[in-house]
Amino acid sequence: xxxxxxxxxxxxxxxxxxxxxxxxxxxxxxxxxxxxxxxxxxxxxxxxxxxxxxxxxxxxxxxxxxxxxxxxxxxxxxxxxxxxxxxxxxxxxxxxxxxxxxxxxxxxxxxxxxxxxxxxxxxxxxxxxxxxxxxxxxxxxxxxxxxxxxxxxxxxxxxxxxxxxxxxxxxxxxxxxxxxxxxxxxxxxxxxxxxxxxxxxxxxxxxxxxxxxxxxxxxxxxxxxxxxxxxxxxxxxxxxxxxxxxxxxxxxxxxxxxxxxxxxxxxxxxxxxxxxxxxxxxxxxxxxxxxxxxxxxxxxxxxxxxxxxxxxxxxxxxxxxxxxxxxxxxxxxxxxxxxxxxxxxxxxxxxxxxxxxxxxxxxxxxxxxxxxxxxxxxxxxxxxxxxxxxxxxxxxxxxxxxxxxxxxxxxxxxxxxxxxxxxxxxxxxxxxxxxxxxxxxxxxxxxxxxxxxxxxxxxxxxxxxxxxxxxxxxxxxxxxxxxxxxxxxxxxxxxxxxxxxxxxxxxxxxxxxxxxxxxxxxxxxxxxxxxxxxxxxxxxxxxxxxxxxxxxxx
Amino acid sequence: xxxxxxxxxxxxxxxxxxxxxxxxxxxxxxxxxxxxxxxxxxxxxxxxxxxxxxxxxxxxxxxxxxxxxxxxxxxxxxxxxxxxxxxxxxxxxxxxxxxxxxxxxxxxxxxxxxxxxxxxxxxxxxxxxxxxxxxxxxxxxxxxxxxxxxxxxxxxxxxxxxx
Numbered sequence: 001x002x003x004x005x006x007x008x009x010x011x012x013x014x015x016x017x018x019x020x021x022x023x024x025x026x027x028x029x030x031x032x033x034x035x036x037x038x039x040x041x042x043x044x045x046x047x048x049x050x051x052x053x054x055x056x057x058x059x060x061x062x063x064x065x066x067x068x069x070x071x072x073x074x075x076x077x078x079x080x081x082x083x084x085x086x087x088x089x090x091x092x093x094x095x096x097x098x099x100x101x102x103x104x105x106x107x108x109x110x111x112x113x114x115x116x117x118x119x120x121x122x123x124x125x126x127x128x129x130x131x132x133x134x135x136x137x138x139x140x141x142x143x144x145x146x147x148x149x150x151x152x153x154x155x156x157x158x159x160x161x162x163x164x165x166x167x168x169x170x171x172x173x174x175x176x177x178x179x180x181x182x183x184x185x186x187x188x189x190x191x192x193x194x195x196x197x198x199x200x201x202x203x204x205x206x207x208x209x210x211x212x213x214x215x216x217x218x219x220x221x222x223x224x225x226x227x228x229x230x231x232x233x234x235x236x237x238x239x240x241x242x243x244x245x246x247x248x249x250x251x252x253x254x255x256x257x258x259x260x261x262x263x264x265x266x267x268x269x270x271x272x273x274x275x276x277x278x279x280x281x282x283x284x285x286x287x288x289x290x291x292x293x294x295x296x297x298x299x300x301x302x303x304x305x306x307x308x309x310x311x312x313x314x315x316x317x318x319x320x321x322x323x324x325x326x327x328x329x330x331x332x333x334x335x336x337x338x339x340x341x342x343x344x345x346x347x348x349x350x351x352x353x354x355x356x357x358x359x360x361x362x363x364x365x366x367x368x369x370x371x372x373x374x375x376x377x378x379x380x381x382x383x384x385x386x387x388x389x390x391x392x393x394x395x396x397x398x399x400x401x402x403x404x405x406x407x408x409x410x411x412x413x414x415x416x417x418x419x420x421x422x423x424x425x426x427x428x429x430x431x432x433x434x435x436x437x438x439x440x441x442x443x444x445x446x447x448x449x450x451x452x453x454x455x456x457x458x459x460x461x462x463x464x465x466x467x468x469x470x471x472x473x474x475x476x477x478x479x480x481x482x483x484x485x486x487x488x489x490x491x492x493x494x495x496x497x498x499x500x501x502x503x504x505x506x507x508x509x510x511x512x513x514x515x516x517x518x519x520x521x522x523x524x525x526x527x528x529x530x531x532x533x534x535x536x537x538x539x540x541x542x543x544x545x546x547x548x549x550x551x552x553x554x
Numbered sequence: 555x556x557x558x559x560x561x562x563x564x565x566x567x568x569x570x571x572x573x574x575x576x577x578x579x580x581x582x583x584x585x586x587x588x589x590x591x592x593x594x595x596x597x598x599x600x601x602x603x604x605x606x607x608x609x610x611x612x613x614x615x616x617x618x619x620x621x622x623x624x625x626x627x628x629x630x631x632x633x634x635x636x637x638x639x640x641x642x643x644x645x646x647x648x649x650x651x652x653x654x655x656x657x658x659x660x661x662x663x664x665x666x667x668x669x670x671x672x673x674x675x676x677x678x679x680x681x682x683x684x685x686x687x688x689x690x691x692x693x694x695x696x697x698x699x700x701x702x703x704x705x706x707x708x709x710x711x712x713x714x715x716x717x
Contacts, residue, residue: 305623
């Protein structure tokens with residue numbers, strides 16, 4: 001079938017069962033947008049206010065569904081505006097396919113109008129990227145892009161397509177999506193060794209990372225934790241990978257982890273890490289981490305072994321498959337006194353918050369948790385509110401918590417929320433934000449308004465850059481350089497200007513009724529919730545200290 | 555560069571698909587992960603779809619294992635072999651332009667003969683010599699030619715082939 005390059009792109013998206021894409025039109029993608037017009041009954045396009053929002057939306061779509069998210073941008077500034085979103089997806093291993101237009105092939109390399117070497121720019125932040133110079137390569141390249149993005153450890157792939165390639169005609173033949181690349185699997189000897197370690201442990205600690213979500217291993221992790229009879233902690237990326245309502249769940253580990261997790265780390269005799277890259281935010285001081293016990297690490301990416309910390313036994317493979325293999329080798333274990341000890345710590349060290357006056361973020365998030373029965377999809381920006389969301393919302397299932405872990409991108413959450421809402425129209429999607437982050441990407445309020453996406457923007461407004469301020473308080477003698485915002489932005493008026501309904505919470509008594517009203521809107525809504533600026537994220541491990549010794553107050 | 559006693563030099567032999575930008579992709583990975591490239595040689599192989607890229611890198615065993623795994627992850631990379639010096643033939647190529655006078659000419663020819671270097675060009679006041687050998691041989695040759703007045707040195711990085 002003779003089709004233009006742009007039509008071939010549409011057909012390839014349909015092959016991959018892509019129903020929604022996020023993007024922004026421009027000169028170099030005119031042909032693609034013309035084809036989107038033609039295919040509008042089969043492919044929904046959401047035009048964000050800024051390309052960065054489109055990249056985050058594609059990321060939110062991908063994280064909330066497990067399918068690849070797609071974003072489209074024009075050449076030059078359109079393409080570079082995607083970079084932060086692509087880097088965010090790269091750091092958190094999210095399958096995103098970014099399609100960028102470029103100038104005509106014969107204008108490449110001539111510093112032409114709106115030309116940029118986007119493949120060169122994105123090389124360090126993509127799993128792979130392509131420049132398609134020949135129409136005959138277009139369909140296969142797109143198919144490969146989806147295959148690479150979703151295979152093994154997922155990641156973003158960029159496909160740069162010059163404008164004339166999208167205008168040329170070529171014979172298109174429909175094809176099934178390429179099968180995902182084969183997964184590595186540890187050999188039997190190593191599995192036996194691991195099973196021996198597990199059987200020999202009296203105080204095991206199971207630690208889950210984002211790989212558990214990516215591989216769909218949550219059910220296996222639950223059974224494994226029960227069979228191992230171990231307490232469980234999860235990284236920020238793995239919030240929801242293990243039901244936070246379970247008595248086994250100890251909360252996060254690391255810089256803002258719980259005291260219970262820290263005590264378990266100090267006292268365990270085996271640390272089992274599944275699908276985690278041992279981020280410096282978790283290790284805190286790598287030299288002191290789990291220094292008294294062996295570490296068993298399961299990961300699909302061999303490059304994660306001995307990268308940030310040396311481990312005693314490595315199992316290279318998909319988390320789900322490896323856990324299944326280990327389950328077959330592991331008899332039911334019983335560690336009653338260990339589990340009793342963990343329960344005692346949980347009782348002794350609950351997560352608390354206090355303030356002189358006003359609304360506590362803890363109360364807001366716990367009320368949201370109660371009103372949504374722990375079932376909402378929560379996105380966050382980056383900062384104190386992000387940690388509070390992870391600490392106080394009790395996630396039940398994977399793909400429920402979407403947050404920029406690796407790159408720490410302020411401005412991520414609202415874009416991700418609109419992507420997640422588009423992908424999950426029946427779900428309640430709440431972006432928990434800080435006022436600093438909302439300032440960065442508030443333009444996307446116009447997108448949720450335009451498309452009437454029922455995103456709840458829950459703003460924990462303390463008029464400061466709270467997390468940086470907290471560091472200034474601790475390490476810079478309270479010299480609050482540039483972190484006191486006090487911008488006089490009236491966020492309710494801002495929301496209304498974009499066409500989004502708005503409510504305000506100023507007292508503790510208003511929390512529940514206002515949140516209840518906002519959740520009942522079934523349309524885009526912003527809740528401007530004023531919280532005390534002196535509430536800190538605690539516990540906190542100071543820089544250079546051991547993850548076993550978090551500060552409980554400051 | 556400070557090097558502790560565990561730091562050694564390794565030669566990575568990388569077979570990669572001959573796609574545009576492949577050298578940038580590989581060398582970029584080294585720079586962004588702060589692995590220091592001592593030399594790099596890229597060439598076509600017997601199969602025109604593939605390039606062979608030889609990178610000399612210094613580090614301890616842990617760093618080399620990381621480099622190996624990170625490079626292996628690149629989509630265009632087919633395989634990576636870390637060559638050990640005693641199990642590989644390692645050669646560099648040197649072009650050396652050296653001053654010459656009527657008085658020094660004979661000694662330079664003698665030096666070239668000792669090292670089995672080729673004389674590629676002779677001008678009234680200079681000479682270009684060519685030598686292939688391991689890094690030590692090439693360093694010695696340059697050192698001995700130095701007193702005559704070295705005008706220009708061009709040397710490739712290491713090419714290496716497993717035995």
